[in-house]
Amino acid sequence: MRTPRLLSLLFIFGVALATQAAELPLVALFTTGGTIQSKGAHRLTLSEYNDGRVTPDELLSDLPELKDLARLEVVEISNVGSGNIDTAKLLKLSKSITAALARPEVAGAVVTHGTGTLEETAFFLHLTVKSAKPVVVVGAMRPFTAISRDGPFNLYNAIRVAATPGAAGKGALVVLNDTIHSARFVTKGHTYHVETFVSRELGPLGFVDSDRVVFYRDILTKHTAASEFDISKLEELPQVDVVYGYQEASPAPVHALVEAGVKGIVFADSAPAFAKAILAAQAKGVVVVQSDRKGAGRVTLSDRSAARGAITADNLNAQKARVLLRLALTKTTETRELQRIFNEY
Numbered sequence: 001m002r003t004p005r006l007l008s009l010l011f012i013f014g015v016a017l018a019t020q021a022a023e024l025p026l027v028a029l030f031t032t033g034g035t036i037q038s039k040g041a042h043r044l045t046l047s048e049y050n051d052g053r054v055t056p057d058e059l060l061s062d063l064p065e066l067k068d069l070a071r072l073e074v075v076e077i078s079n080v081g082s083g084n085i086d087t088a089k090l091l092k093l094s095k096s097i098t099a100a101l102a103r104p105e106v107a108g109a110v111v112t113h114g115t116g117t118l119e120e121t122a123f124f125l126h127l128t129v130k131s132a133k134p135v136v137v138v139g140a141m142r143p144f145t146a147i148s149r150d151g152p153f154n155l156y157n158a159i160r161v162a163a164t165p166g167a168a169g170k171g172a173l174v175v176l177n178d179t180i181h182s183a184r185f186v187t188k189g190h191t192y193h194v195e196t197f198v199s200r201e202l203g204p205l206g207f208v209d210s211d212r213v214v215f216y217r218d219i220l221t222k223h224t225a226a227s228e229f230d231i232s233k234l235e236e237l238p239q240v241d242v243v244y245g246y247q248e249a250s251p252a253p254v255h256a257l258v259e260a261g262v263k264g265i266v267f268a269d270s271a272p273a274f275a276k277a278i279l280a281a282q283a284k285g286v287v288v289v290q291s292d293r294k295g296a297g298r299v300t301l302s303d304r305s306a307a308r309g310a311i312t313a314d315n316l317n318a319q320k321a322r323v324l325l326r327l328a329l330t331k332t333t334e335t336r337e338l339q340r341i342f343n344e345y
């Protein structure tokens with residue numbers, strides 16, 4: 001009699017465990033590469049770590065704790081440094097996230113990414129994913145092989161945030177170093193410190209604390225489900241480049257870009273020699289947007305500049321203004337309409 005009873009107890013226990021696992025939130029994880037997946041020659045290699053990259057499976061095998069946190073569905077988009085994330089990968093990533101989040105059983109999405117251009121991808125997702133569910137972009141400053149690597153805990157925290165219902169409706173979020181930033185305001189602020197991501201003017205949205213995920217703020221600019229940008233049928237985006245302003249800057253890059261056929265140029269600050277080149281670019285139909293190199297503050301628009309057809313990037317840095325301008329140009333080339341878009345997003 002004892003053995004069947006034990007078996008049935010084990011069976012009930014097994015069913016209970018399986019039910020518990022099934023009740024864990026389902027998070028869609030998209031991997032793209034970057035330092036979080038990079039390997040170095042030894043544990044003290046904290047730069048120039050060029051010894052290949054771990055697979056998504058290897059990345060996750062480092063985090064047995066996930067079995068009590070969430071169920072994961074893993075999609076490998078790429079395994080490259082973030083400088084090699086191109087339009088094809090961005091479109092594939094955004095479309096895949098929208099498709100995953102449209103399934104009722106998926107609670108949220110996490111993207112692992114190199115930190116170099118992470119803010120660009122995060123802002124692109126912020127503007128294009130058609131869902132109110134949480135989208136969290138995460139990376140690491142130390143490679144997978146380093147002592148005290150930050151990747152595993154960053155990833156664990158990103159999955160926690162993606163599985164948190166309170167993280168919904170805030171657009172794409174960036175989670176590193178226990179801190180939750182909005183993709184709209186975050187930028188990489190240090191070349192190698194673990195605390196690199198900052199939201200300079202407005203601060204982070206919240207924190208991933210040991211007991212719970214805490215939000216203190218929301219954002220008011222348009223994003224995700226409320227965004228007007230529809231990439232579902234797009235295979236490419238207009239070419240837009242950035243030109244940096246400084247003392248004695250040459251207009252040559254502006255002429256060269258116009259010659260190369262770009263559709264838009266974002267200026268990170270101005271320079272006297274740009275003035276004529278900008279007029280020539282605009283005469284050829286190239287849209288010009290004024291951003292700034294200072295890292296905080298809006299580029300204000302006077303009535304005189306507006307009358308001259310100037311477009312300003314609000315307080316978006318140049319690399320993010322470029323992301324928005326590429327999407328805006330899929331809808332319009334009209335100056336006032338483009339300025340409305342920069343004011344609203």
Ligand code: ASP
Pocket residue numbers: 033034035036080081082083113114115116117139140141
């Ligand atoms: N080179 C890396 C990248 O952006 C840096 C990082 O991931 O932190 O892909």
